[in-house]
Amino acid sequence: AWIDGEVLKVNGDTITVKCSNEKTVTAKASHVHAKDPEESPCGVDDMTKLAYLHEPGVLQNLKSRYDMNEIYTYTGSILIAVNPFRRLPHLYDIQMMEQYKGADFGELSPHPFAVADVAYRLMLNEGISQSILVSGESGAGKTESTKMIMRYLAYMGGKAATEGRTVEKQVLQSNPVLEAFGNAKTVRNNNSSRFGKFVEIQFDQKGRISGAAVRTYLLERSRVCQISESERNYHCFYMICAGSPEEREKYKLGDPSTFHYLNQSNCYKIDGLDESKEYLETRKAMDIIGISSEEQEAIFRIVAAILHLGNVEFAEGDDVDSSKPKNEKSMFHLRTAAELFMCDEKALEDSLCKRIIVTRDENIVKTLDAEAAKGSRDALAKTVYSRLFDWLVTKINNSIGQDPTSKCLIGVLDIYGFESFKTNSFEQFCINLTNEKLQQHFNQHVFKMEQEEYTKEEIDWSYIEFVDNQDILDLIDKHCQMVTTSILPPIHNRE
């Protein structure tokens, strides 16, 4: 970390500093940064007001503010949020929304409501659609910030005292449903979104919410079958295991530890989270969105079926390179999965233990060995789950409904940030590439376009050095396009 100090001696490009931890250090001048001796201990609410804008200055400012419970800071029109890791309800209540309503940007303390308010006013006054990008690494607080922004927009654009399901209520209630199926506990975040989303809120000419749509990206499918230490599978699996005794009986469910897809990590509970309560809340949210009880029943049947599917193990079959369910226990889970999927048990078994190769003249059935059958089982579980997720999103969109006459919308992009694990897969590659693209968008708008404008208007300014990642993007983007067109089958066949 950076440390405070007092300069004792300057010798060419080396500087000797007496640090606040009493150590004396000699360092290269480029590694030492100036500090404003008159800087306020409370920091500044906009980084552009800092006398010296460099990394230690920015970090020091954020820390000073955080120590005073100020978790938000501006850098011009960008809002930086530092995760408080504790509830701060007073920051987000109705009185707070009232205060930010129509207030000039920068007049009040930095806040997501202020960003949402600017977007709302610009949309109303200039008739131009707006987008708010929320980015940061896992656990930084993106989803929480997105929810605040959506709450504010729902407050501003809500219809007063309307009975029943209003669009804004439906939009807000889509969060718990998406979170139940798309969020999971990770090492860094107990409620980590394992998908990206772009929420579009449409408004009529009077600025009232008239429709909405949620677009989701890159659901982490591998988690359905494989979880690392200290992590969990998607919340909905644990919720259904905590359902009422009748439901557990109906779905033939037991403790999460009895299911292979849940017991790989020895982590079942999340502190302070009551799974059975969450389950009821999710059901309630589904009611509000307009998912019928039959549909809800079908959704949870599939969730339970996936758990049973994961418990089907395979043994060598009678023929060479063939397989069959390992024992009576596996047969039970296969039967239950088939019942819940409402499909033929034999057909399900065949789909796991055999593969059909389609040639021009005939269909050849090839048996699979036990290892390959396990692969088919996992592929089926992942595919069914991701289709269930996509179906839910479509259902949410159909229920909320879009307004074909709407001219303006505000989009909020909440997409997961850079990830780097011990072992990284294709999923991390896609996530990081997306983030690089967002960074490029940011570079374009904040540096490139701004500086071009300065040059055009012949304003005297000093060029800001920034790392431009365009070369990397071109390398991957163009290379990927070549690979995609030359080798890979269409997306839906690419298990």
Ligand SMILES: Nc1ncnc2c1ncn2[C@@H]1O[C@H](COP(=O)(O)OP(=O)(O)OP(=O)(O)O)[C@@H](O)[C@H]1O
């Ligand atoms: N403004 C806030 N007030 C209170 N708690 C917060 C706030 N922001 C974040 N948190 C806490 O931090 C946790 C992680 O935040 P969040 O889920 O928003 O992170 P994220 O950036 O969306 O992470 P991921 O990319 O993993 O989904 C939340 O569950 C919440 O406990």
